[in-house]
Amino acid sequence: MTVALLETAWLVPLYPLLAALLSLAWSPGLISRTGPRPCGYLNLLMVSAAFVHSVVALTALHTNARAGAEALYRPITFGWTWLDTAGLRIGFDGLITEPALVAMTVITGLHVLVQLYSIAYLEMDWGWPRFFGSLSFFEAGLCALVLTDSLFFSYVILELLTFGTYLIVGTWYNQPLVVKGARDAFLTKRIGDLILLAGVIALLPLTGTWNFHGLQGWAADQINNHNTLPPAITLILLALIAGPMGKCAQIPLHLWLDEAMESPLPSTVLRNSVVVVGGAWVLLRLEPLIELSPLVQTVLVIVGGTSALVGSLIALAQIDVKRALSFLVSSWLGLLFVAVGLGGIDVADHLMLVYPLAMALMLMAVGAIVLTNITQDLTQLGGLWSKRPLMGLAFLTGAAGLMALPPFGGFAALRELLELTAASSSPAVLGGVVLITNALISAGLIRVFGLIWAGRPSVFTTRSPEVLWLMALPTFVLMGLMLHLPQLLVINGVFSLSPLPGWGPQALPLLLSTLVGGGLSAVFYLRPHPLAHLPAALGGLQDWLAHDMQTERFYHRTVVWLVVSLARLSAWSDDRLIDGFSGASGSAAMAGARRLSLTTSGRSQLYALTLVLGVVLMAIWLLATPAAAPELVRPFS
Structure with missing residues (x-):
């Protein structure tokens, strides 16, 4: 029985996903007589089932000799094909390994505790279906993320988690500040996600695979054979680490975590403990590729070290307790980025292991x-x-x-x-x-x-x-x-x-x-x-740190200003050039048509005279045009 649960550990993400889908029946009011509370209990039940399955599978891995040997030395694989055409195959390939089972046990266990916690925290709240469904959606995405062996589907799952962040931050959507926080968190993540997508697409022609184990083998071949890597590989790797930078709230893509604090505190527990670690998980899977580029390793060390120092300094000036702890999240994960940049994959694993609880x-x-x-x-x-x-x-x-x-x-x-x-x-x-x-x-x-x-x-x-x-x-x-x-x-x-x-x-x-x-x-x-509290002479320093070193203002004066300027230029060119040309040509055609309509009198004698004049003018033109002399063709000599 335990071996069967180990071999079917890929079912774990489906329990919370089913709960999230069933929550839709309560969210728009299709089920209203029972009130929202049964939805919360249903989600708690399904999350508990996922936790039990994860624990039993992990126990079977360590207690059953045959199952343990298979999982450690020949991991259990599963997968399904999503697209297979013109030589391109995109599928969800997964591996059931010891790290994946440990990660799923931590994720599902924390979700059980948080959903119990949420029942009391949101006791008088009527938004249970939306909130508990979003929590279960988070869990399903995170469990699928640790199981998948595909970089492409890792990107897809990270996108779904970003969408889940938008939903759960906007739980209390009747408050303008909450709406702004959900929007800003969603848009800030889009920067890193778009760069990550570019890297994912560009990587396939170079390596021929999106599977992490295939990428690991490709990287090992490049090192063992001393192959000369194309210059584009550095740009691709820089694009690949942009996604984890955004998910782990690393500078300069760290503002979303601060904005996400507008959500109810139970969701903050999960977001700051396990959701942000999803980006770190992908980064660790990419570590064999990162070793190919010393420049990318240096970038990771610089970004991680800067985020660690700056995040911990900003936290010292915060007066909102949730924000004070959220900047410490960026700081701790910055140390993890330093470990990956230095090639310490085991050290980064341990940093990620001791952090969530x-x-x-x-x-x-x-x-x-x-x-x-x-x-x-x-x-x-x-x-x-x-x-x-x-x-x-x-x-x-x-x-x-x-x-x-x-x-x-x-x-x-x-x-x-x-x-x-x-x-x-x-x-x-x-x-x-x-x-x-x-x-x-x-x-x-x-x-x-x-x-x-x-x-x-x-x-x-x-x-x-x-x-x-x-x-x-x-x-x-x-x-x-x-x-x-x-x-x-x-x-x-x-x-x-x-x-x-x-x-x-x-x-x-x-x-x-x-x-x-x-x-x-x-x-x-x-x-x-x-x-x-700093003296008045240094009060500006404390205020500067409290406002995140004016990073948001810097973005408004640079990135936002550039985007707004380009949007205004596009609107002006669309209005004056494109619409102006088409509108002017249309107006000229209509004016010409109106003038021509005045020549239509309805008298047949005038129409016949017009035809005669046309024939006469054509004859004059043909007679006035000299005929071209025929070209003589010489016979072959």
């Missing part, structure tokens, strides 16, 4: 505060440690998982990254980026904790009731998983126990950066300190 736990703890205190403004919170200590402990547990603090998984992954930078061509610069970013991330997380749970109660937090148990239960379950994650990673051989999980070279500098960043932030925010 920690970020989801922090957002769940914050959501419990936002719901009961009716604000997500950090300056209006505070003093909640005496009223909500358990949620404070949950937040600290999640924060410890992202800071380089042993024995948690974030420490082990960041230590591996720091060791990787030490072996690079610029160890001082890249190592400094990792250490400074870790210090800033630690400072940002302790700042959020201090502004919510430390200090004195405000008007909003004087009375802070407990949340419903359906919000507390998944939060504490996730907290327990976070506390046991280091042991699970050691047991499965991801990190070694020496003497702490992941301890090794570069551990002390990394731990010191955590203590410096987190300690200074604790001094400023656990007890309100004057330096927590």
